[in-house]
Amino acid sequence: MSWTTWFFENQVRFQGEFLPNEPLSKHTYYKIGGPATLLLIPETLESLSWIQEGLKLMECDFNIIGLGSNLLISDKGLDSLVIKTSKINSKIELLNETTIRVGAAVTVTSLLRVASQSGWAGLEWMTGIPGNVGGVVSMNAGTHLGEAKNSLIRVETFHLTRGLEIFTDQQIRYEYRKNLFLEREHLITQADWRIARSNADSVKTLIQETLARRKSTQPLEYPSCGSVFKNPAGKKAWEVLDALNLRGHQIGQAQFSKKHPNFIVNLKGALASDVWALIVLAKERAHTELGIELQEEVKYLK
Numbered sequence: 001m002s003w004t005t006w007f008f009e010n011q012v013r014f015q016g017e018f019l020p021n022e023p024l025s026k027h028t029y030y031k032i033g034g035p036a037t038l039l040l041i042p043e044t045l046e047s048l049s050w051i052q053e054g055l056k057l058m059e060c061d062f063n064i065i066g067l068g069s070n071l072l073i074s075d076k077g078l079d080s081l082v083i084k085t086s087k088i089n090s091k092i093e094l095l096n097e098t099t100i101r102v103g104a105a106v107t108v109t110s111l112l113r114v115a116s117q118s119g120w121a122g123l124e125w126m127t128g129i130p131g132n133v134g135g136v137v138s139m140n141a142g143t144h145l146g147e148a149k150n151s152l153i154r155v156e157t158f159h160l161t162r163g164l165e166i167f168t169d170q171q172i173r174y175e176y177r178k179n180l181f182l183e184r185e186h187l188i189t190q191a192d193w194r195i196a197r198s199n200a201d202s203v204k205t206l207i208q209e210t211l212a213r214r215k216s217t218q219p220l221e222y223p224s225c226g227s228v229f230k231n232p233a234g235k236k237a238w239e240v241l242d243a244l245n246l247r248g249h250q251i252g253q254a255q256f257s258k259k260h261p262n263f264i265v266n267l268k269g270a271l272a273s274d275v276w277a278l279i280v281l282a283k284e285r286a287h288t289e290l291g292i293e294l295q296e297e298v299k300y301l302k
């Protein structure tokens with residue numbers, strides 16, 4: 001039996017969206033990506049157990065995605081099971097005066113809305129990150145105001161072979177935009193964050209100022225994945241791209257943004273291969289002309 005047959009035949013036990021041959025361009029901020037053989041958007045922990053059972057029996061390849069704001073997905077698509085985590089847990093709960101528990105499917109925008117209404121300070125550094133909380137935890141996402149590792153206290157996951165696993169403060173380990181504690185099979189279900197009591201107005205003001213600043217410096221009018229490259233030690237990636245004269249450089253419909261060159265924007269109908277060609281070009285030229293090794297922040301799934 002093929003793995004897809006198993007998932008089709010046992011579908012009645014699944015709660016959520018079951019989408020065969022689903023174009024992944026509908027699930028990425030880039031609006032790029034061919035079809036997934038099967039995309040599942042589970043809504044319950046029982047459905048995760050069902051996926052776990054299928055993966056154990058059929059041993060097929062899988063990918064976990066969040067809101068797709070840091071993903072470049074191949075034009076061919078993914079011949080795998082793709083598990084989208086945007087409906088798995090949308091709860092926000094105040095545990096005590098200094099801790100909130102947030103479901104992985106909560107968007108940064110809605111978390112910050114609740115935080116500013118409630119006068120919870122400490123998470124303003126997330127402002128402008130367009131993903132889900134699960135994606136923020138996985139990526140150690142951050143801004144000039146801070147990053148996930150400074151505020152995270154505890155992470156709860158569903159491991160796709162071993163089930164529920166919890167990571168405490170001491171076990172959470174990060175590097176710049178990279179986690180060192182999760183395996184590929186760890187699907188993040190919720191996380192606890194450190195907060196401080198403040199007044200609603202001051203939280204709201206900082207968020208609004210940061211959003212305005214980002215709007216004036218980032219090409220938010222085009223689909224993108226945010227920063228394509230990590231900042232190399234002691235430098236900004238955009239400065240490296242400017243030194244290479246790549247601002248505005250275009251392949252097909254993909255372009256190093258004229259407004260902010262570390263954003264590769266999809267002008268209209270760009271292919272993953274166009275975006276990737278720009279990435280390869282920048283890496284090769286940074287290496288040969290400047291002796292700098294650029295590393296992608298975007299995840300390329302192919």
Ligand SMILES: Cc1cc2nc3c(=O)[nH]c(=O)nc-3n(C[C@H](O)[C@H](O)[C@H](O)COP(=O)(O)OP(=O)(O)OC[C@H]3O[C@@H](n4cnc5c(N)ncnc54)[C@H](O)[C@@H]3O)c2cc1C
Pocket residue numbers: 029063064065066067068069070071085104128129130131132133134135136137138139140141142143186187188189220224225226227299
């Ligand atoms: C306009 C724009 C601005 C951006 N600005 C910033 C910024 O300021 N700072 C920054 O750090 N990033 C930024 N990003 C990138 C992106 O928003 C972040 O990396 C974000 O945290 C990704 O979240 P996501 O839910 O979209 O995850 P996805 O892009 O879907 O996935 C990213 C990674 O996280 C993993 N993942 C997602 N959810 C889960 C889960 N529940 N369990 C296990 N693994 C999971 C995926 O497997 C993948 O490896 C920006 C992107 C855009 C488009």
